[in-house]
Amino acid sequence: MVEQMMQNGRVYGYARVSSTDQNLDRQREALAGVDVLVEEMVSGKSRDDREKLRTLMDFAQAGDTIRTKSIDRLARNTRDLLDIIDELLAKGVSVEFVDTPQLSVSTKEGRAMITIFAAFAQLERESIRERQLEGIAIAKAAGKYEKAPKLAPEQIEDARRRISDGVPKARVARELSVSRQTLYAALSGSGKYAEAAA
Structure with missing residues (x-):
């Protein structure tokens, strides 16, 4: 019965970048073949700021699938990721990650792996951010740092x-x-x- 629902459902692709100067092409290529592709240019720090993701989650119905290229496109922190997955699963909506198809959100083993993957991804982002801030602080102290304009x-x-x-x-x-x-x-x-x- 579940397999039949999945076959009858629609597949929605969700692609996201944090700013307008980033490129969606790789995600579009990875999500080719979905029924509907939803694109968003906004930070993934919080679901509250992502209007298109919220609309997609409200619109998706039982039997549908939401597919993203990677887990960090859906959420930037572990808690938010698991909350999104739980909310979708409660509606009967499946979640797929193109880069890691082995991560099944419907099994406890898969959820454990998702938690580990997301935690490491979050740790890596925070480490990169710390190094960036350290570099900026050093450049400022040397009088060499000037933030570039955000808009071209x-x-x-x-x-x-x-x-x-x-x-x-x-x-x-x-x-x-x-x-x-x-x-x-x-x-x-x-x-x-x-x-x-x-």
Whole structure:
């Protein structure tokens, strides 16, 4: 019966990158053949900030499958990952990871492996972040560090066009994964964007 439900269900692909300057091509290739591909450009730190994932989880029905390229595309921390999986399984929705097809979310062994994989991935990200912060601190102390602008000139021009077409600034900032203050600075050519404006 369960196998029949799975055959009748739809397969949704979920692809995510943290910012607009990252590329979704590898994930699109890995998820080729799904019925519907949902893409999102937002940090994976919290599910609350990922509107498209929340909508997908609400929309998916029993017998459907949500497929991602890897576990860190679905969540960036172990607790959030397990909560998402539990919520989907409770609805009868299966979860698949292309890079690690052996991780079955429906068995206790598979869940144990997912927990271990997710924990190591989280540890690696935190270690990388610590090294980045240490490098930045050293560069700042030497007077060599200046954070690059978050928005490229093409993105600023596109933002201007969309705002002139009536799209709210808050929405444009959200879709560019920047704060409203950053968007305002870019549009006005102030701060780090003064040179680009000149």
